[in-house]
Amino acid sequence: MMAAPINPSDINMIQGTYALLPDLPAVGGNEGVGQVMKTGSHVTALKPGDWVIPADAGLGTWRTEAVFDEVSLLKIPSDIPLTCAATLGVNPCTAYRMLCDFEILRPEDSVIQNAANSGVGQAVIQLAAAMGIKTINVVRDRPNIQELVERLKSLGADHVITEEMLRKSEVKELFKKVAKPILALNGVGGKSATELLRHLQHKGTMVTYGGMSKQPVTVPASALIFKDVKLRGFWMTQWKTDHSQDKEKLNSLITDLCSFIHKGQLVAPVCRQVPLADYQVALEASMEPFVSAKQILLM
Ligand SMILES: NC(=O)c1ccc[n+]([C@@H]2O[C@H](COP(=O)([O-])OP(=O)(O)OC[C@H]3O[C@@H](n4cnc5c(N)ncnc54)[C@H](OP(=O)(O)O)[C@@H]3O)[C@@H](O)[C@H]2O)c1
Known part of the structure; x- marks a missing residue:
């Protein structure tokens, strides 16, 4: 090793x-x-x-x-x-599959994600940027937040906001500049996931892949009744098991990701x-x- x-x-x-x-x-x-x-x-x-x-x-x-x-x-x-x-084998694979397998994303569509500074989050930012998809990236506040915002923007993040900002009414201004997300990627759970749902487009999908807050995902009834959002889950290990008979699928996933790396689009x-x-x-x-x-x- x-x-x-x-x-x-x-x-x-x-x-x-x-x-x-x-x-x-x-x-x-x-x-x-x-x-x-x-x-x-x-x-x-x-x-x-x-x-x-x-x-x-x-x-x-x-x-x-x-x-x-x-x-x-x-x-x-x-x-x-x-x-x-x-x-390479876990986080970028997870990020790429979640961007490709749940909604048909077109250039200028947007994706919202929490834990945006995580390994998965950084891969989502870069792969989405390479695919022409806008990202709204939610992170926890911290003393050196500006440094983190700049770091994520240098990777290709379009918008970086804190969990606290996402809860405030001023966030409406943001959604005048960027399309409401059709896909939300949730690695945190708890209130953070509820906030992602609040901003999701009608009939959009939230994919839960992690539970860093160790809190259950709370879904307001209104999100289901009035917006008909879809709640999905993703586990890379299960994807690999599901495709174990077709090794070409995994090889082609790795080849795609290596080509992003070779082009300098994924670090x-x-x-x-x-x-x-x-x-x-x-x-x-x-x-x-x-x-x-x-x-x-x-x-
Ligand atoms: N389903 C799958 O196939 C799959 C694949 C890969 C990863 N995952 C999961 O995805 C998550 C992230 O993995 P990773 O390797 O990308 O993580 P990582 O690089 O270690 O980063 C951890 C992230 O979690 C955040 N975090 C930690 N505690 C938190 C809390 N209490 N509330 C909110 N955010 C918190 C951190 O934010 P701060 O900087 O604010 O601490 C950071 O953004 C994990 O739950 C992991 O198990 C799932």
């Missing part, structure tokens, strides 16, 4: 609260990039030197070496930045690279609020 991030789902897996739990003892980490050192005599798709990422969750990536089955790995180009490769999330030996520091930092940086273990 060369590098592997610490994602919230890795923590949830250790806490035992994730939908997928490995048999114990187990190695942590579901994402990362490795280099093939040696192959068995029946291996045809991979050769020494290739860069590979897990084809599915649960492989255990926080380690220096492993022996994996060929089918559990996906070959990726070795000319992309290491941090991009290490964080790695803001991250802090930490030597594997300092994993405890990285684990602690990954659970702190307002850090805005993905911890990446370097092997």
Whole structure:
């Protein structure tokens, strides 16, 4: 293994609260990039030197070496930045699928999302910008909010607002400049999700993919009765399982994302690279609020 991030789902897996739990003892980490050192005599798709990422969750990536089955790995180009490769298999895949699979988005349509500074959020901003779709990005307020706003705008965010601003009536001004969103992406839940729904277009869709606030998604009856909004969920692991018989689907998803990377339209999330030996520091930092940086273990 060369590098592997610490994602919230890795923590949830250790806490035992994730939908997928490995048999114990187990190695942590579901994402990362490795280099093939040696192959068995029946291996045809991979050769020494290739860069590979897990084809599915649960492989255990926080380690220096492993022996994996060929089918559990996906070959990726070795000319992309290491941090991009290490964080390719989960968040950008999730962002891309959610932008492509729930509503037909046309240029100038808009998407609203909370946790916009998360790994998923940063990928949504960049992929939507590459697709000509406007984004309204909601983040939590913090002392250095202007710095964060500028950072997200430099990635291609059209509008960045705080959760508090989204609740105020002044937000109406924003929707004079940008079309009401047809798609909302919810990684937080609780009141934050309710606010996304409030601004969704008639018959729009809210996709819940994360629950960072650990609060249930509260849906006003009016959103269902008068706006007929659709509430959906998305789990990348399920998508991979559903398409496990058609590996071309996953390969073509990875190829599309690598082409965005090659064109400079998709960069790695803001991250802090930490030597594997300092994993405890990285684990602690990954659970702190307002850090805005993905911890990446370097092997
Ligand atoms: N369904 C799927 O297939 C799928 C795939 C990938 C990720 N996910 C989920 O998506 C979520 C984000 O993952 P990630 O890797 O992108 O995360 P990440 O990069 O670690 O970022 C975490 C995000 O959550 C926000 N946050 C933390 N605690 C919060 C709270 N109490 N209320 C509101 N926001 C809070 C953080 O905002 P601050 O900066 O304000 O702290 C930050 O934006 C996680 O729940 C993860 O499990 C789901």
